[in-house]
Amino acid sequence: MKSQLLSLAVAVTTISQGVVGQEPFGWPFKPMVTQDDLQNKIKLKDIMAGVEKLQSFSDAHPEKNRVFGGNGHKDTVEWIYNEIKATGYYDVKKQEQVHLWSHAEAALNANGKDLKASAMSYSPPASKIMAELVVAKNNGCNATDYPANTQGKIVLVERGVCSFGEKSAQAGDAKAAGAIVYNNVPGSLAGTLGGLDKRHVPTAGLSQEDGKNLATLVASGKIDVTMNVISLFENRTTWNVIAETKGGDHNNVIMLGAHSDSVDAGPGINDNGSGSIGIMTVAKALTNFKLNNAVRFAWWTAEEFGLLGSTFYVNSLDDRELHKVKLYLNFDMIGSPNFANQIYDGDGSAYNMTGPAGSAEIEYLFEKFFDDQGIPHQPTAFTGRSDYSAFIKRNVPAGGLFTGAEVVKTPEQVKLFGGEAGVAYDKNYHRKGDTVANINKGAIFLNTRAIAYAIAEYARSLKGFPTRPKTGKRDVNPQYSKMPGGGCGHHTVFM
Incomplete structure (x- = not known):
């Protein structure tokens, strides 16, 4: 009997050590994440509830915006932090910083x-x-x-x-x-x-x-x-929210981000409540699964004032820590009302602006997502004028999605994506009209599923992905060597 009890104790200890050391909170008993399963957890009602919450933070204050350091953005940061921490699936922190507003x-x-x-x-x-x-x-x-x-x-x-x-x-x-x-x-x-x-x-x-x-x-x-x-x-205190899965290989980190702030003019629900809620929806859905590689989510502050939050974060990491980040995905404006499905041109084939090794593979993965469903897509210039800029400059592979801002849609694009020619992708871009009513539900749902598709792929395996380039310094592109980055990835600050 003593021998049997000893064997049982050893077995329990082994299981317990496996849970704590590898996949906390019983994760070994959750299914391994797959692209189909994670996509199926994405629900439009959850996405819309999220963007409506951000709208309420803007509406609650006289400024009627979510600009960094203001009350609407403080509410946004606290809510994101609490929502993600409540899952128990992530280690979550607020990264404090001070920037000039x-x-x-x-x-x-x-x-x-x-x-x-x-x-x-x-x-x-x-x-x-x-x-x-x-x-x-x-x-x-x-x-x-x-x-x-x-x-x-x-x-x-x-x-x-x-x-x-x-x-x-x-x-x-x-x-x-x-x-x-x-x-x-x-x-x-x-x-x-x-x-x-x-x-x-x-x-x-x-x-x-x-x-x-x-x-x-x-x-x-x-x-x-x-x-x-x-x-x-005015100098303002503000925060990034960083959340990393407790499970998975923390030496092989899949990172994605979206900026959580708006401009002064309005609530910023497409720019960039859409990206913020898109990645939050994926973060919550991911809690149903176990994974092999750790996933790190980031909600950046002060993007609209020159990529301040993401730059602050990347600069806080030494080369050894940043090398653990195997790739970075950026999502900024994924619910534009007159949308086009656009993928950052990681291989440089369209705009001759290549990202670090691995950026092309990210582009191809998103292309496959759309191609498998027979959905049109097009490249968008990958100049580094968004929150991925700081990552590219340290040689981290990057990519992401974008549905358009102030640029006018052409008749040729209408044939691909529908909508209205001669009208901007988002006519309320950086205006007070960027509200929940400005969101294209089909676009934000599709692009959030695309985020899930990519995260499931990379959280499961990096097989076939190029060896991570050595962390260092590089120009985004020689043509843009003087550019520190730009708001929203769509030429707001630059060009």
Whole structure:
């Protein structure tokens, strides 16, 4: 009898050690995650309940937004943290940081006509600058683009190639009194200079139509512009939320993220409540399964002010810790009302902007998800102008999905995806109308299932995935070597 009891005790100890050391909380008795099973756990009602919750955080405060450091975003962070921690499946932490918040407003008048302009965040203030308008050549990214008589003038610059911050700095080097950046696609233009810089001059954004009209008028004669910029600055404490599965190989981490903040203008439900809730829905669904590789979820703060949260996180990891992250997936705006299914061009075949080794395989996996269902898709430029930027710069393979922002949908795209030609993917992008009503339910559901598909694949196995490149430093792409990153992956801050 004593021998039998001893054998039983050894058996129980062995099982217990297996549970604690490998898969906590009885995970060995859960099924191994598969692509079909994880996708089947994704329910539209759960997704919509999540985005409605984010809307309620915006509605509850006078600001009516979820900008980082504000009450709506604080509520968002606390809710995400508590929801994920309550599963018991993850180790969850809030990563505290302090960043400079800026809010700016602009007024422009050209030859007595008021123009609708948006001040760039972090722009220096300006009080009734009255000066002649000159036009920069090309995109204003080099000193040679600025006329010899730029000093004391306000310079008009077309969007493109380099960051808004770089344009403002180049204008400052040319001793301009101010800068106006006009859009290179239809629609208004709002953005950020990415931070304070002594080289910057007061900078505002203008629509393509108004910008082209001004350029034409300058070519015909002298144009006088009056420019006012009001800028507010405040250091704000804020947080990333990081959650890693308690089970799985923690030396082979699959990481994914979405930014949790909005712009000042509105609640940011597509940008980027859609991505935040998409990955949260997958995180909750994953708790039904065991896995081989650990999965780490991240909800980034302060993306809209220059990728501040994700950059802070990556910079907090040494090479050894970051090397454990085998790939990073980014999801920003996956419920655009006039959507297109877009996959980041990891192999560079469409835009000649390649990611680190493994980025191509991520692209191919998402392509397979859509192809297997006969659903059209297209590549989107993989320049690093989103929260994956900091990862790419440290040589981490990256990829993700995007359903479009302010760019206008073409007739050719309508043939592929439906919707309306001549209208932006998201006409409420960075506006107060980015509410729950702005979400395309079909798009957010499909793309959340695509997230589940990829996570199930990589959480189960990295077989066939390229050996992780050595952690180091690299340019996102030589063409964009001066770009620290950009908001939302869709040219808000850059180009």
